[in-house]
Amino acid sequence: MLLSDEQVSLAEAARDWLAERTDLAAARADGAALAALYSADDVRAAAELGLTSLLRPAEGGTFADLAVVVEELGRAGSPLPLGQAALVARLLDQIGIGAAVSDAVADGSALAVPAAAEPDDAAIGGVPGADGTLTLAGRAAIVVGGLGAAWLLVSAAIGDDRALALVPASSAARTARTTLDLSRDIAAVDLHGVTVPAGDWTRVGADVADTLDQALALIHTLDAVGAAGRLLDMTVGYVKEREQFGRPIGSFQAVKHHAATMAVDIEASRLCGHDAARALDGGDLLSAGTAVAVAGSVAGEGTSRAASTALQLHGGMGFTWEHDLHLFLRRIKVDELVRGTTRQHRERLFATAG
């Protein structure tokens, strides 16, 4: 269950690359345009590193590998929706539509992200036409990467059936969201009246639809783990340097205990996140669903608590707009609330225990 040497290398490569490419100052810019957050060149470079094709069956990609990368995206505070894109590439390959889009994602010439209703919202509906088209109705309230993506893989319901449909992002009505998160591109996507040609959509089994939901949830959990890890590093660094009453505040026992609690919360969250990734690789959707909910429950509480502690330990310093701290705190809160809240994960763990 430890990371393989390859995974450690992958993490390091992603970390180095992201550290160089991520401009957190851009996230603080007022009315930050998406263009300021990342460029087409960033996407191409990520693809060259293999980060968008990590999950393609032909590459032997695994969720366990993806977990490593997503954690680094969170740690960097990166705007790039690479986890989401890699997931779309995998699903397209798996269900046999949109081969060209999958290739485009893999080579970095375009981004594609999933568009699905939030768990508590009404599902996006699809009505099949006589000519093999599918007409969509409904809205994905929160789509991470929705503005920058060229393509959306829409998770839709046809009565009791589930379907996935690939639509050009430009065909949907997209609105930039103003959220707690300043470091990512988040959009509302309205799909009312979008018609998907035959061949660009297909009915899928519950397994595929569930994989999409679970993987999306897990991406946010792992992102939060990475972001919280960054906050721990920032906090440890700060309390070693900062002096009060003539001593570094990191030498005060209460500060030590807070930092230790952060470290334990993050370690437990990380282990649960990686365990869930392995469970998704294992292919048993019931086990995977449980593991994803476990990770969501443990990390939802643990990473938000860690973020809150980080802010407290930074004192006034962390309270300023210019400090990076709040960017990660905000991001972690968003990760906790979208694609399944901590509360929803716990309800699932209770309801499936019978």
Place this chain on the structure above:
Amino acid sequence: MLLSDEQVSLAEAARDWLAERTDLAAARADGAALAALYSADDVRAAAELGLTSLLRPAEGGTFADLAVVVEELGRAGSPLPLGQAALVARLLDQIGIGAAVSDAVADGSALAVPAAAEPDDAAIGGVPGADGTLTLAGRAAIVVGGLGAAWLLVSAAIGDDRALALVPASSAARTARTTLDLSRDIAAVDLHGVTVPAGDWTRVGADVADTLDQALALIHTLDAVGAAGRLLDMTVGYVKEREQFGRPIGSFQAVKHHAATMAVDIEASRLCGHDAARALDGGDLLSAGTAVAVAGSVAGEGTSRAASTALQLHGGMGFTWEHDLHLFLRRIKVDELVRGTTRQHRERLFATAG
């Protein structure tokens, strides 16, 4: 809202007297008989101090005064159900039955305690007979002071009406309870078939029945506040003396912060408890009901947390049977769970907010 000079004196007198009279070692004795916990002489002496007649209208007694005494009973870990007895004396005076019993309680020749079903249990039923008697059915699962009392004031339901009935304790089937609490006399009281003669019972308004319920709940809250205060004193004393790594452990910042949190929890709990007592004196039962629930909610969590911290800070020392610590921890947990749990108090605060 501060204690009056008279109340401070009352508290001090009760504290000194209880410190002398309370034998915590007896609580630890195996199969401790009630006789070992307290004697008829203790009751008489308490009455002489005025502790059983504190609430009698003719004495100008107030719940605010009672609060002071009950807190001291908890602080001492006393087995004496003086709050309960004082409450019975007041209610008997108020509803005009059992004058002799009320006097006996006041002069310490007998103890009387309320017997009521726990909030989540079925009420004790009463069926009036043609001859003016009342025949009871049902059970009070937890009656503090039930074994040592000569009389029980039973809170019963006659259909939708409420009634109070005074019965000789010997007429009910009483069983000693084995509970977490080692320092108090707790009994189950079965009242099936007990017939109460005319004149020993009366229908009462909801105000009287509610006062009984609220006062009983509050007695447990204030008892827990006193017990937690004792634990704070014990803990502060211990961490000042006990050395580790060559320093008193009370000089470690994390220990300090735990102790400070205890102190704040207890202070808030105490203020809420005394506020509820004043609200009961105020006579507006809606306000009083809210204030009692506020106290139950704040102190239920606060005193149990303080007890748990006290045990942690005492380390192995507090883990031994011979140390008094666990007697108070146990008592606090019982105070939290009987006559309304923290959860029930919070539900009430929600439900009455509309």
Place this chain on the structure above:
Amino acid sequence: MSVDWGSGTELGELRARVRAFVAGHAPGRAARAGVRSPENAAELAELRHWIAALFEAGYYGADWPLEFGGAAGHDPRRDVVVAEEIARARAPMHLGGNGLAASALIRFGSDEQKARLLPAIRSCDDLWCQLFSEPGAGSDLAGMRTRAVPDGDGYVVTGQKVWTTNGHWANRGYLLARTDPDMPKHKGITAFAIDMDTPGIDVRPLRELTGTSDFNEVFFDGARIPATAVIGTPGQGWIVANASLAEERNGVSAAVVDLQLAWEDLYALAQKIEIEGRPAVEQADVRQRFGALRAEIRACALLGQSSFARWRAGRERVIDAPAGKLWFSELNLRLHEFAVDLLGARGILTEGDLDAVDGGRWQDAYLYARAYTIAGGSSEIMRNLIAERALGLPR
């Protein structure tokens, strides 16, 4: 909504009058958490007008010396009622800097200072900022490094202050600086009443993590101030500052009113939203949280009232103020964390988003909440204080 929060103080007739006055005169207050500065000159003018009206009506300044407009036999409970009613109407409070400066001047100022400076506080023609906090000191006020070096008939000030509310609007400053670097810690500090347009003072706005900008950094680069600026005597600054800080009592009851309003608004919101297809208020965990918070808010009020009553009776204890501060600040944080979580995925939307609930106020308050656990002595400092000075644990 009609939650019975218990009556704070019982000066009912005064309360009714203040309530009517506030309803008739107060400008609105933006639904933002915490200490917020006027956003523009128009807001500032409105605020000056409102504060002056409160002084004029005798609701503010009643505790001042008679010759400066105070009332004979003033009952401090009246100040509590005024503060509560202003908060209840969501109207702006007294400016913190002005209140603090007035209190210092009244207790320690020279007759000349009082005559010159107090009237302009009443009329609100002057705006004061407090210059205490430093980037290097934080909760360790004694570690202050800004120096005021005696030089001829005055002092030359060099150093940096931070978290200066209204610094960019203020024309007067209430400054603490070290005049004697050889004295240990909090000795050798002096309080000053300075002009903010003194050459060598540079005020730069500081933006908080909420995105708003209510505080400033203030840089002193050889700013020359006259000896007459000293409040009290040189070296007495620590005593002056502590005495005026300790008078910030009415803030607690106003803060409790803010909590009550937030609870009531959140309760109303919970009636409308659904969780898992059922009204949120039918979920037992939601009910439990609301019930617990209601109790904790009441406890907060009682902590404040008890502390106030003890102060009036001359029986204040070391634990009183820090316990109230701790309880309030942590409760306020819990309440707003709960608010954001209650909203589920919609909880991420902030001011500016069309779908943001209540204009994003819950998210704003959630982010701002940590200010209270940090500023004015962090929770850690409060716990140290209680442990060492109230419980007597060894340093």
Place this chain on the structure above:
Amino acid sequence: MSVDWGSGTELGELRARVRAFVAGHAPGRAARAGVRSPENAAELAELRHWIAALFEAGYYGADWPLEFGGAAGHDPRRDVVVAEEIARARAPMHLGGNGLAASALIRFGSDEQKARLLPAIRSCDDLWCQLFSEPGAGSDLAGMRTRAVPDGDGYVVTGQKVWTTNGHWANRGYLLARTDPDMPKHKGITAFAIDMDTPGIDVRPLRELTGTSDFNEVFFDGARIPATAVIGTPGQGWIVANASLAEERNGVSAAVVDLQLAWEDLYALAQKIEIEGRPAVEQADVRQRFGALRAEIRACALLGQSSFARWRAGRERVIDAPAGKLWFSELNLRLHEFAVDLLGARGILTEGDLDAVDGGRWQDAYLYARAYTIAGGSSEIMRNLIAERALGLPR
């Protein structure tokens, strides 16, 4: 009940065999929390028989040297499976003292000691107690004060030990004592294998707050022990003790199984009880707590497995063991506090009361739970360790 807790280790065939063996041979274990001693001689005999059978079958002691019955190429994951299956069947575990002594003797003992002492551990003819903790030292093992003064061909021991499990049954003791008082802290400590019937050793039962009596105080008053009792070399005691303590790894996975069983039993109980006239399991707050605990138990298992895997791979980190210990002990406390609270007023009834739920086991476990956050390095010590040694914060 069939909660999928995730597979701990994957040695499925072994697991099935152990499960059958345990079902066939194990005596029952009382539903009491924590480390509990046999209550009488009959229980003790049953226990000896059971432990010996586990050695005989090769489920225990497989990691021992071949000449003392160990297996070639032993895979430590087998030990985890054995521990988990014994816990899952609620059967008694290996005696802590015996395991610890064996591990110390195997790594540091002389050939003579091994030949003399190991066989009686296998056969469980010997019962060992661990003599480490002292009333004055607690979590500060380096502050140990019991002295073993060199005297002729041996040592004279004076001092006091406490929290000695099975002290009243044990015939052997694994003792740490200070042989050189001039050396600082943890230097100058020596490990000994002693006979408990040595004159000058007095074992007195200690009763815990639960009312049961599983520990002892052990008084040494000039007890004379031979030089051959030294394990390793004089002054090496700290290293010996730490090495053997570090091998208590299988305990974690067994403890997780205990948590899983407790959760499952509590879940079953929650199906039966009512809160406010509705089944407890329909209350959202109850559901939330169960859901959260299920996740936290799984996290506990993963912390243990990760730590174990890192150890096997030679990549153990400072944070691993303390993080697992902290997580387990605090989770165990939360779970049992929840259990007692869930029962409402009935939660006060304990063993011996006719109406006590499940014979009072939840109350017993609730009281016992604090032992885990105190013993074996308190939560405070664990957090210090993580902060200073894993995060590098200054002392």
